[in-house]
Amino acid sequence: MSTGFAIALIGAALATALAGCGSAWGVGVAGQAAAGVVSEDPAQFAKVLILQLLPGTQGIYGLLVTFITLSKVGLLGGAPAVSMDTATGLAILAACLPIAIVGLVSGLHQGKTSAASIGIVAKRPDQFGKAMLFPAMVETYAILALLISILSVSNVPV
């Protein structure tokens, strides 16, 4: 197996691992806040569950980029490019980094924002629509990073 192939696999792993960590933390924090609200007002379960799930998308984006990367290096098709040169491997690693890094950071911040929005729902359940917009804003940057990672991975010549 070549060094380039190993580096490409590191990129694929980072996309899922870092973005997944961000989502896990974000969903965890929002989940604690959601549980606090439901412990006092069970009627708000559906609303706070939606807010809790918002930081979970980064993990899915990371997984998507990892699938595309694995497909690109032939690991899913049964013909892995084990002789890939180092420069190509580094290019694929670089292509995976946007969603890996932005997924981690945006997951952390979206979790905090979701927890704050759950606080809005706790006090004013009728303001759910507005409350959902705040964490949704953070999502913008995860989507931008996802687009760049997908475009880059797809266009790296292997």
Place this chain on the structure above:
Amino acid sequence: MSDMDYVFAVARIRVKEKYLLSDADVSQMVSMKDDRSVLGFLEDRGWGDSASSGNADAVLQKEEEKTREVLRECAGNSDIFEILSLPELYHNLKAGIKEVCTSEANGRAFYPVPKYGREDMLRILTEKKFDALPEHMRAVAARALEVMLQTRDGQRCDILVDRACLDAMAAAGARSKDPFIRDYENSQVAVTDIKIAVRGERTGKSREFLREALAPVEGLDVRRMAQAASEGRDSLLLFLSEHGYSEAAEAIKESPSAFERWCDNHLMKTIRPQKRNLASVGPVVAYYLARENEIRTARIILTAKANGFSEDATRERVREMYV
């Protein structure tokens, strides 16, 4: 506990804040014709329980118990419960010393503080086992008991214990890692010092007396305040106006009840930013203090209505609410 460990507790508190009394609710209570209407209004809002129904004292006591329970559940292992119960703890010490020295039993004078309720406090003082008290109380307990036994001077005993309480609060605030607790304890000690200075000026206390009674606190030169209070009302008002407490000076000029209201409103202003705090012990403590404030306000209104106070006189005494 780290701040993020309070996310669950703060979310719980946000739901509970919906049920706090607002300024409009208090205004409505003040406008009611008698204490029974006020009590009915509070019971409709979920105050008290089936056992306390119709009894104002029992309803308020039940609400105090509920509030303490929420604090116990939400504050977790933090030392906040201990910090907040310092005034009650020192109050029990004063009540205990007086009961031991005068042999006049008064169970209602004690707060139900865990480990230091009436029975425990009387046993500690009777047997002089001061080691059973928290470290910050031991020296003052021994000294205040000795003063009371030798001189029967209740006022001197109160000054010693109250000053020790203020010092303990200031020390607890300084030790706290939470900036809100630091600010709150600092404000509380400063406000209590101002109260002592105002009362001392009214009763003509000496500068030495005031210096002994006032606890040093950040942002307030208590030695100069003691000097000003001993010189007279105008001097004290000038000192307060020049040191960022012009609202207090105005309230003192207005009336004693306006000044008492300023004291509580000033503390309420300190805790109000916690309404926007996402995760720390601050919102939990702020909720506890807000509940204490509304229970105190409800008691003022119920007492005023029961004693036939006019609406204006009652309104002058009610505090600003947290929400």
